[in-house]
Amino acid sequence: MVPFKFIHTADLHLDSQFKGISGVSDDIRSFLRESTFASLDRLMQLAVSEQVDFIVISGDVYDAQDSSLQAQLRFHEALDRFGEHGIGVYIIHGNHDPLDSPRMKTGKREHVHVFGPEFEQVTLLRRKDQKPAAVIGGISYPTAKVTENTSLRFRRSREESLFHIALLHANVDGDPAHETYSPCTRQDLIHSGYDYWALGHIHKRQILNELPYIVYPGNIQGRSIRETGAKGCYVVQVNEDGKADLMFHELDTVRWFQEEIPIDSMEGEEAFQVQVEDRMQQIRSECQGKMSIVRFVITGRGSLHEKLEEGRIAEELLHELHRKAVRSAAEPSGFEGLVWVESFHVRSGPWIDRNALLLEDSFLGELLRYGQHAREDEKSRSEVFRKALYPLMANRELSRLLNEAADEERNEWLQRAEEMAILLLSSHEEGGGGKIDED
Numbered sequence: 001m002v003p004f005k006f007i008h009t010a011d012l013h014l015d016s017q018f019k020g021i022s023g024v025s026d027d028i029r030s031f032l033r034e035s036t037f038a039s040l041d042r043l044m045q046l047a048v049s050e051q052v053d054f055i056v057i058s059g060d061v062y063d064a065q066d067s068s069l070q071a072q073l074r075f076h077e078a079l080d081r082f083g084e085h086g087i088g089v090y091i092i093h094g095n096h097d098p099l100d101s102p103r104m105k106t107g108k109r110e111h112v113h114v115f116g117p118e119f120e121q122v123t124l125l126r127r128k129d130q131k132p133a134a135v136i137g138g139i140s141y142p143t144a145k146v147t148e149n150t151s152l153r154f155r156r157s158r159e160e161s162l163f164h165i166a167l168l169h170a171n172v173d174g175d176p177a178h179e180t181y182s183p184c185t186r187q188d189l190i191h192s193g194y195d196y197w198a199l200g201h202i203h204k205r206q207i208l209n210e211l212p213y214i215v216y217p218g219n220i221q222g223r224s225i226r227e228t229g230a231k232g233c234y235v236v237q238v239n240e241d242g243k244a245d246l247m248f249h250e251l252d253t254v255r256w257f258q259e260e261i262p263i264d265s266m267e268g269e270e271a272f273q274v275q276v277e278d279r280m281q282q283i284r285s286e287c288q289g290k291m292s293i294v295r296f297v298i299t300g301r302g303s304l305h306e307k308l309e310e311g312r313i314a315e316e317l318l319h320e321l322h323r324k325a326v327r328s329a330a331e332p333s334g335f336e337g338l339v340w341v342e343s344f345h346v347r348s349g350p351w352i353d354r355n356a357l358l359l360e361d362s363f364l365g366e367l368l369r370y371g372q373h374a375r376e377d378e379k380s381r382s383e384v385f386r387k388a389l390y391p392l393m394a395n396r397e398l399s400r401l402l403n404e405a406a407d408e409e410r411n412e413w414l415q416r417a418e419e420m421a422i423l424l425l426s427s428h429e430e431g432g433g434g435k436i437d438e439d
């Protein structure tokens, strides 16, 4: 087998809108809008510096079916750059950019191959000597919703001795966090006889299997708080024995974080503020040269909870941090090391022994047991929600949003409601109900 090197990337989602983020200045907004393109530029530089033979893109090049003209032009520019360096590009389309959506045409480019809606295979030649190096099989989504297990169509070619790479945009083993398009199992892929499954669709980077390789490289730029951590692609080196070595490379220019701040042993507002600023400093040094966006989740139980619940501390601190961030973004190279606090989520509770309250023969004890049960039992949860949200359901938009909420989110609301009830009721009850003695 001739050794060769390639890049596996997927889910570029060019021109993502970053709709979930508010309060940013125009400068920051345009920096965010530019980030998917900046990651594409870094992908290009990486391909050139690593001297890869080719690159495979496993679907979702564009973010939306009606992708912008800008996204298309920037992608075509990147394709041309790959061509100038003799790097072949192999593309499948996914559920965000199926073949039937506008602007999907890549034009005539010798070095670019876009797979059609039917399974096909191409043999590829190594860049430096044009020796056959690998076979790539792939299928694009003809329309946005592919419910067939298309992985079963992959067959090894007659060029038995070559390394076989499969390009598929699919949900392997039914990841519930993503739409189950092109559903298949790990076993389906292992039995196919292919050496490397270059997958796309799930944005979380993961290697599901090593012999053969079954790989999600994740997206190249996180787009929301659900996509935290480093984002990038894999450089894959295949040696003479057909063994693959994977190396992850970061490509993101904006990185998302979710950080917990426990308040258990926190004395006052200043301690909270110091904790927040320390974390921001840590993130800044971890992400040099990048912008970061962080959501702080306040957890634990402590005396500070009551004030946090009231909202003023976090609101004022957020306002101040945003003011500083906007100011430093306006300076030259101001986005490097910029940390934008997306929000503070209060998930803490008052300084109270909840377990003791749960056992108590009181109204509050009863209420907590009721909440606990609703969180554990699906039937009673929907009953609680049906009754509690009834007045809001007449509003179409509200009822749509409420119905969309996942069980996890509903449980979080219940938990918040309980903490609020503890706060409101315990201060009016005789004896304070389960309050921890201060000593």
Ligand SMILES: [Mn+2]
Residues within 6 Å of the ligand: 011, 013, 059, 060, 094, 096, 201, 202, 203
């Ligand atoms: Mn995607």
